[in-house]
Amino acid sequence: xxxxxxxxxxxxxxxxxxxxxxxxxxxxxxxxxxxxxxxxxxxxxxxxxxxxxxxxxxxxxxxxxxxxxxxxxxxxxxxxxxxxxxxxxxxxxxxxxxxxxxxxxxxxxxxxxxxxxxxxxxxxxxxxxxxxxxxxxxxxxxxxxxxxxxxxxxxxxxxxxxxxxxxxxxxxxxxxxxxxxxxxxxxxxxxxxxxxxxxxxxxxxxxxxxxxxxxxxxxxxxxxxxxxxxxxxxxxxxxxxxxxxxxxxxxxxxxxxxxxxxxxxxxxxxxxxxxxxxxxxxxxxxxxxxxxxxxxxxxxxxxxxxxxxxxxxxxxxxxxxxxxxxxxxxxxxxxxxxxxxxxxxxxxxxxxxxxxxxxxxxxxxxxxxxxxxxxxxxxxxxxxxxxxxxxxxxxxxxxxxxxxxxxxxxxxx
Numbered sequence: 580x581x582x583x584x585x586x587x588x589x590x591x592x593x594x595x596x597x598x599x600x601x602x603x604x605x606x607x608x609x610x611x612x613x614x615x616x617x618x619x620x621x622x623x624x625x626x627x628x629x630x631x632x633x634x635x636x637x638x639x640x641x642x643x644x645x646x647x648x649x650x651x652x653x654x655x656x657x658x659x660x661x662x663x664x665x666x667x668x669x670x671x672x673x674x675x676x677x678x679x680x681x682x683x684x685x686x687x688x689x690x691x692x693x694x695x696x697x698x699x700x701x702x703x704x705x706x707x708x709x710x711x712x713x714x715x716x717x718x719x720x721x722x723x724x725x726x727x728x729x730x731x732x733x734x735x736x737x738x739x740x741x742x743x744x745x746x747x748x749x750x751x752x753x754x755x756x757x758x759x760x761x762x763x764x765x766x767x768x769x770x771x772x773x774x775x776x777x778x779x780x781x782x783x784x785x786x787x788x789x790x791x792x793x794x795x796x797x798x799x800x801x802x803x804x805x806x807x808x809x810x811x812x813x814x815x816x817x818x819x820x821x822x823x824x825x826x827x828x829x830x831x832x833x834x835x836x837x838x839x840x841x842x843x844x845x846x847x848x849x850x851x852x853x854x855x856x857x858x859x860x861x862x863x864x865x866x867x868x869x870x871x872x873x874x875x876x877x878x879x880x881x882x883x884x885x886x887x888x889x890x891x892x893x894x895x896x897x898x899x900x901x902x903x904x905x906x907x908x909x910x911x912x913x914x915x916x917x918x919x920x921x922x923x924x925x926x927x928x929x930x931x932x933x934x935x936x937x938x939x940x941x942x943x944x945x946x947x948x949x950x951x952x953x954x955x956x957x958x959x960x961x962x963x964x965x966x967x968x969x970x971x972x973x974x975x976x977x978x979x980x981x982x983x984x985x986x987x988x989x990x991x992x
Contacts, residue, residue: 581625584611621646649730650679653723655737662740663713664826670710670739674723676732682706685724687733693721715743744778745821748830751775760834764805772803774819776830782821789816805836813838 585594590606603612609628613620627639657672674684684705686693693699693708698717700709710717720736752762754770764770774784786798797803803817815836822829 616646618646620644645681645728647727647729648678648680650682650725650727650732651677652732653725653734655721655723655734657737657739662742665714665741665743666712667826668713670713670717670741672708672721672723672737672739674706674725674734676706676725679725679727679730681727683726685726687722687724688719690720713739713741715741715746717741742779742823742825744823744826745776745782745828745830746778748774748776748819748821748832750819750832750834760832762834762836764836764838766838769804769806770836772805772817772819774801774803774821774832776821778821778823778826780823780825782823785820785822787818787820789818794818 582598583595584598584602585592585604587593587604587606592604592606594602601613601615603614604610609626611624611626621644624642624644625639626642627637630636653674653676655672655674657670659668659670662668663670672686674686676682686701686705686708695701698710698712698714700711701707702709706723708721718738718741720738722736723734725732725734751773752770753773754764754768757763762770762772772786774786776782784799784801785796786800786803787794788797803819815838816833817836818831818833820829820831
């Protein structure tokens with residue numbers, strides 16, 4: 580039944596004696612203050628306003644008031660606490676909250692809501708999550724979000740233990756050429772194999788070698804080192820086995836190692852010969868140094884010859900030859916010049932290359948004259964038989980010439 584709390588006429592408040600210390604109203608504001616608030620204060624409140632004038636106007640409003648306790652931080656528990664085996668065990672997680680009213684539960688995995696599926700199910704109040712059966716995909720960060728109309732709190736995350744594997748067993752190597760399941764290794768090299776698989780807890784590994792239709796374990800552990808020179812056969816089959824002690828599952832992979840003879844040739848040449856790169860580098864350096872020395876010799880050797888000739892030649896002879904050099908600087912034309920006349924078969928014998936005898940009206944003094952003077956003193960009947968002289972430091976004479984040139988005859992004076 581409704582209870583009268585208080586009323587007011589204009590600005591005077593008339594409270595009920597039972598609730599005068601709990602409910603307060605300050606006219607003309609008709610707001611109601613409840614202090615202290617208790618769970619028994621929850622219910623429907625009715626306010627009614629009457630205005631008197633020529634007539635009486637009345638209006639009323641009903642208000643529903645709910646009282647809630649704020650949510651305390653929830654705590655997650657999971658069972659079994661030791662973990663569950665994939666495809667075999669089940670996992671149950673429960674969200675516990677000490678304080679709060681009208682609680683609403685929501686489950687999160689990696690920050691996203693969890694919905695009902697073939698493996699996920701919830702309790703009637705939604706405070707428990709059950710996974711049946713567990714798989715590797717169920718691994719993640721789980722948390723519980725609890726809220727009510729006045730507050731919300733989220734629990735700490737937990738990662739349930741799920742045992743799985745092995746998955747994706749594979750063998751890798753630091754050396755050698757891998758084509759499919761075949762490793763090619765040079766003779767004389769050592770190769771390290773690594774066997775790995777996705778599993779929890781970690782697997783135990785065994786290495787098995789096949790020979791003569793028999794298999795035997797050669798080592799335990801994730802790594803195997805094979806020295807190619809100690810392998811009896813050029814082609815050997817190996818197998819890596821991975822075993823999970825908790826799940827009871829195992830997996831294996833096969834591979835073949837082929838020993839090639841390329842490494843043997845490298846081993847025989849090692850320490851006896853230089854590498855191709857070193858040989859090419861040495862030859863290149865030798866050619867470069869030889870070209871540089873040849874260039875320096877060609878550049879400075881002619882000047883040494885000229886200097887020696889200038890020091891040994893009389894100054895009068897150099898001055899006498901300078902006006903007819905054809906250049907302003909006679910040093911550029913310095914050299915040994917020889918002038919040879921080629922008579923025909925019935926004529927005079929060929930003149931010597933370094934000295935000309937004083938005959939035919941030519942004196943020994945004229946032998947040291949210029950080319951023009953020499954040509955002027957050559958007999959006229961032999962002038963048609965002169966052949967051109969090639970001047971290149973030392974005139975060379977070609978004995979058998981088919982084409983003859985007439986010697987140059989300078990103008991008179």
